[in-house]
Amino acid sequence: MAADVVDLIMQDHREVERLFDELKNHPEKRKGLVPVLTTLLSAHSRAEESAVYPAAAAEAGETDDVAHSQEEHIEADQLLAKLADTDPESADFDKVLQNLVDAVTHHVEEEETKVLPGMRANLSQDRRLELAEAFAASRKEHLGDQPDDITRDQLLQQARNADISGVSSLDKDALQKKLQQEAGE
Template sequence: MAGDVVDLIMQDHREVERLFDELKDEPDKRPMLVPVLTTLLSAHSRAEESAVYPVAAAEADEADDVAHSQQEHVEADQLLEKLGKTDPTSGEFDKVLQNLIDAVTHHVEEEETKVLPGMRKNLSDERRAELGEAFAASRKEHLGDQPEDITREELLQQARNADVSGVASLGKEQLKKKLQEESEE
């Protein structure tokens, strides 16, 4: 049994924070750690987007916060892609890493003070356990994924989570661009 979805999400948050510290403190490990961070964050995001956010919006009365969180996921994906393409020995890497840390830290703080408490309050223990199973299964399925591996269906789910309408006919690249524009507003 996977456990309470809120606890699982928070465990991932702590692991990401640990990886951030290691990336900042041990530059020689960066070439090895960037793919680990990218894989974890990508799998975590896709699992939240598919298994958690729709339920949090519909059943836990968290639609506005979910839409905002989804936009932050789009921003994090962009920053992860940029980090992966940046030479880990360059000064630019530190800037991109800090931008990613700032964005993800902000997202985690909001999620842990708004969305997750709402889920604890408004969803039963059993429902959170069911979501924990779904989150863990989706996360496992997406381990190894990179931000650029996102599918059109996953982009459509992001659009639904972010309450972006009129995108069903868009192709993958158009959809990705529309979500990026929405996240910048």
């Protein structure tokens, strides 16, 4: 039987947790693992934002939790970019990594206790399988992306997911600043 979207998302969460453990416990692997982590998390986030969050909000009634999750994605993107820019051998790396781990762990716990159970309860198995295909295709499309590779259209999707209006006329930089500001509040 094919995995549904909830299962795929949770598989990614376990892989991110494994990468966090590797980064914490094996400093000699950091230089090679940071790009793996940034690629996986970026692809995962873009796939959730485009394929999953709109359905979770509109069809599963998870509007508030999706908006909150989207804000956490924006924060994670900022922390991920900071980690990618930090020398793995520097004294700052452990602190930057821990900030990312804390933020993503919090996000995963909330998503797995609120959004994902709501999707499992309120969406049919067939719909979850459809979303799994869309999630996997989007994740594959974005594999290799880094946090800074985000497009204006993806930023607009983030704004819709976070229920932020009045941003359609903003250019990419202004939109990104607005989203970061809103997520920080």
